[in-house]
Amino acid sequence: xxxxxxxxxxxxxxxxxxxxxxxxxxxxxxxxxxxxxxxxxxxxxxxxxxxxxxxxxxxxxxxxxxxxxxxxxxxxxxxxxxxxxxxxxxxxxxxxxxxxxxxxxxxxxxxxxxxxxxxxxxxxxxxxxxxxxxxxxxxxxxxxxxxxxxxxxxxxxxxxxxxxxxxxxxxxxxxxxxxxxxxxxxxxxxxxxxxx
Amino acid sequence: xxxxxxxxxxxxxxxxxxxxxxxxxxxxxxxxxxxxxxxxxxxxxxxxxxxxxxxxxxxxxxxxxxxxxxxxxxxxxxxxxxxxxxxxxxxxxxx
Numbered sequence: 001x002x003x004x005x006x007x008x009x010x011x012x013x014x015x016x017x018x019x020x021x022x023x024x025x026x027x028x029x030x031x032x033x034x035x036x037x038x039x040x041x042x043x044x045x046x047x048x049x050x051x052x053x054x055x056x057x058x059x060x061x062x063x064x065x066x067x068x069x070x071x072x073x074x075x076x077x078x079x080x081x082x083x084x085x086x087x088x089x090x091x092x093x094x095x096x097x098x099x100x101x102x103x104x105x106x107x108x109x110x111x112x113x114x115x116x117x118x119x120x121x122x123x124x125x126x127x128x129x130x131x132x133x134x135x136x137x138x139x140x141x142x143x144x145x146x147x148x149x150x151x152x153x154x155x156x157x158x159x160x161x162x163x164x165x166x167x168x169x170x171x172x173x174x175x176x177x178x179x180x181x182x183x184x185x186x187x188x189x190x191x192x193x194x195x196x
Numbered sequence: 197x198x199x200x201x202x203x204x205x206x207x208x209x210x211x212x213x214x215x216x217x218x219x220x221x222x223x224x225x226x227x228x229x230x231x232x233x234x235x236x237x238x239x240x241x242x243x244x245x246x247x248x249x250x251x252x253x254x255x256x257x258x259x260x261x262x263x264x265x266x267x268x269x270x271x272x273x274x275x276x277x278x279x280x281x282x283x284x285x286x287x288x289x290x291x
Binding site for chain 2: 103148149156157159
């Protein structure tokens with residue numbers, strides 16, 4: 001990493017970002033305060049929204065159908081806006097396991113899952129998840145049998161993806177809220193499965 | 197928008213082309229054959245957007261399903277394993 005005592009000039013894109021930000025403030029389009037608040041809001045956004053969507057789909061079969069048919073609309077039903085995002089929800093079954101990657105950059109359903117984890121953006125994950133998904137999943141602690149089909153989704157263009165994990169056995173009498181607490185971020189990316 | 201040329205189930209091949217610029221077709225999938233999984237609608241062409249043009253007419257976007265064994269000859273795993281990639285229509289040809 002950078003030596004904190006070493007001065008480094010701004011990169012081209014950092015300079016562009018600063019210039020644009022200063023112009024927007026100067027012209028009164030936004031204030032510094034609004035920008036700071038928005039950055040904070042983005043940092044705070046976690047994966048709870050995604051977990052809410054999954055829990056609803058687990059308890060409501062009709063909602064699940066709508067979610068799989070049109071992810072964006074089904075999120076709007078829960079009051080979750082997913083702007084500039086066409087959401088595709090892919091369902092795990094006893095036969096198929098889904099996992100999401102963006103090999104070109106780091107496309108991620110931020111409105112539902114917040115800021116992506118560092119490893120999701122790493123070259124290692126992005127290049128290997130399409131090449132040897134089973135080996136990478138094993139490194140996450142997920143050993144999948146040969147009988148299970150692995151479906152890797154490369155998020156290369158305008159769609160964003162969310163995995164709908166399987167509801168764990170033994171949770172039949174759980175409330176929706178309690179179920180939501182079970183849904184991890186990683187299980188909605190597809191590198192883990194929820195356990196009760 | 198540009199007219200849709202493919203429907204789910206159609207066999208297609210990704211062009212084995214290497215144009216310069218901002219291209220959202222990953223290298224590993226160029227030249228590979230797969231099947232249209234679904235149509236995702238039409239979107240402004242990102243290669244044009246990157247040149248500050250409007251990207252219109254919008255290009256149909258498809259999800260194409262490839263057998264992992266067709267993509268990586270030495271793939272380890274189930275023969276049923278697949279990778280699904282979003283590809284714009286102008287990158288696809290019928291096989």
